[in-house]
Amino acid sequence: MMRRSHVLLLILISLLFLSISPPWEAEAWGKEGHFMVCKIAEGYLTERTSAAVADLLPASANGDLAAVCSWADEIRFHYRWSSPLHYINTPGVCTYKYSRDCHNSKGVVDMCVVGAINNYTEQLYSYGDSTSSYNLTESLMFLAHFVGDVHQPLHVGFEADEGGNTIIVHWYRRKTNLHHVWDVSIIETAMRDFYGDNLTTMIDGIKMNITNGWSHDVDHWENCPNKRATCANSYALESIHLSCNYAYKDVEQDSTLGDEYFFSRYPVVEKRIAQAGIRLALILNRIFDGSSSDDGKVLVQ
Ligand SMILES: *[C@@H]1O[C@H](CO)[C@@H](O)[C@H](O)[C@H]1NC(C)=O
Ligand SMILES: *[C@@H]1O[C@H](CO)[C@@H](O)[C@H](O)[C@H]1NC(C)=O
Ligand SMILES: *[C@@H]1O[C@H](CO)[C@@H](O)[C@H](O)[C@H]1NC(C)=O
Ligand SMILES: *[C@@H]1O[C@H](CO)[C@@H](O)[C@H](O)[C@H]1NC(C)=O
Ligand SMILES: [Zn+2]
Numbered sequence: 439m440m441r442r443s444h445v446l447l448l449i450l451i452s453l454l455f456l457s458i459s460p461p462w463e464a465e466a467w468g469k470e471g472h473f474m475v476c477k478i479a480e481g482y483l484t485e486r487t488s489a490a491v492a493d494l495l496p497a498s499a500n501g502d503l504a505a506v507c508s509w510a511d512e513i514r515f516h517y518r519w520s521s522p523l524h525y526i527n528t529p530g531v532c533t534y535k536y537s538r539d540c541h542n543s544k545g546v547v548d549m550c551v552v553g554a555i556n557n558y559t560e561q562l563y564s565y566g567d568s569t570s571s572y573n574l575t576e577s578l579m580f581l582a583h584f585v586g587d588v589h590q591p592l593h594v595g596f597e598a599d600e601g602g603n604t605i606i607v608h609w610y611r612r613k614t615n616l617h618h619v620w621d622v623s624i625i626e627t628a629m630r631d632f633y634g635d636n637l638t639t640m641i642d643g644i645k646m647n648i649t650n651g652w653s654h655d656v657d658h659w660e661n662c663p664n665k666r667a668t669c670a671n672s673y674a675l676e677s678i679h680l681s682c683n684y685a686y687k688d689v690e691q692d693s694t695l696g697d698e699y700f701f702s703r704y705p706v707v708e709k710r711i712a713q714a715g716i717r718l719a720l721i722l723n724r725i726f727d728g729s730s731s732d733d734g735k736v737l738v739q
Contacts, residue, residue: 467590468622469508470629470637471711475586476504477641478648478715482736483722490565490726494578503582510583523554523580524587526674527597532682534594534674551588555581555670555721562725563666582718588673589714591680591706592620602685608694619695620685620707628704644712649738652712656738659713660720668721673713680706 467475480503483491492501499505514521522542528534542549548557558581564570587593595601595617602616609623625640633640648656662669684706689695716736723734 467586467711468625469511470625471590471621472507472511472583472586473504473637474625474641474644474711475589475714475718476507476582478645478712479582479718479722480504481645482716482719484727484730484734486727486730487719487723487725491578491722494565494575496575496579503578506579507582507586509579519549520554520580522549523584524551525593525595525601526550526552526678527595527601528678530596530598532678534678536671551584551593552670552674554584555588555668558584559668559721559725560666565726581721585670585673585718585721586714588670588677589710589717590620591677591685591710592617594674594677595681595685601681605689606691607689608692610694610696616685616689624700624704624707627700628708644708644715647708648712648716652709653738656716656736659716660735662717662720666724669717673717677710680710 480488491503495501495503496506510520510524514524526534526539528539536552540550540553541547547553558577561570561572561577562574562581564572565574592601599605600617602620603618605616607614607616607619609619609627612623614623629635629637629640633643662672684703688699719736720734723730723736727734
């Protein structure tokens with residue numbers, strides 16, 4: 439018979455294993471990707487926008503938007519209706535059309551990541567209006583998350599393989615699926631190889647590239663002539679193109695993906711995280727500080 443202390447130890451060990459198996463394995467940039475997107479956005483909010491965001495955040499966030507950037511993933515099985523809002527499926531083609539693709543599996547229109555970004559943006563415009571019946575805390579947490587998701591290329595992927603979820607691959611020696619490679623593995627490998635396995639260092643590295651290497655591109659990333667609606671539709675179109683040209687390219691069932699794939703794809707991932715951060719800041723500045731003279735655009739010097 440096992441001694442009681444051994445039984446306890448076993449329980450403790452199994453609890454430990456349960457708690458470290460990643461709960462975000464489903465679909466979305468992993469926790470790290472979303473955290474980085476929100477951290478980058480935070481750095482570019484105007485004073486008025488920061489104040490409104492702080493006002494709406496739940497107490498659990500401790501004033502930090504990044505702390506609740508994965509909230510939408512945590513509740514997606516509780517709010518079942520919200521699950522299709524994380525992605526878009528195309529019928530196996532390298533283009534995306536709102537009228538054809540933005541709906542849930544029952545055909546209800548607007549129920550996709552682009553529809554959701556526009557929905558929660560519109561709701562947040564009612565901030566300060568005491569007759570608003572929306573829970574704007576949720577609207578903000580959804581918006582911050584979905585702007586990240588629409589930039590993850592495989593969140594605009596093919597229906598038949600569920601955005602790469604059913605394509606089983608080996609990431610170096612580890613078995614996983616292509617969607618997970620783009621949500622998590624590329625980020626974790628880059629973090630370990632280039633940034634001393636330190637998320638803060640990685641965020642600083644991406645911020646450095648925004649102010650140095652990409653400073654001329656930022657103006658283009660922010661180009662959104664729509665005054666009130668967002669440009670999420672264009673971001674989704676960029677994603678399906680990146681899915682075809684980078685994510686799916688040269689990958690088959692059971693492919694082994696190693697250095698060659700990693701070194702040609704991580705720059706895409708880092709740039710998408712940077713773009714998502716800049717664009718989230720733009721959307722929030724336009725909502726909460728529409729009077730700002732630069733039209734919500736972030737200033738990168
Ligand atoms: C818009 O937000 C409301 C409130 O969360 C939700 O019930 C509805 O399904 C959302 N629609 C879309 C397209 O996001
Ligand atoms: C708004 O949503 C948050 C997060 O789900 C919840 O904690 C809070 O109680 C809600 N507020 C109201 C007034 O329902
Ligand atoms: C990560 O790096 C930052 C400085 O860039 C440092 O303050 C922090 O302690 C590091 N975190 C870990 C877990 O090493
Ligand atoms: C970021 O900038 C560094 C230094 O210029 C460069 O070596 C690196 O390739 C850039 N990263 C990406 C993803 O472009
Ligand atoms: Zn998501």
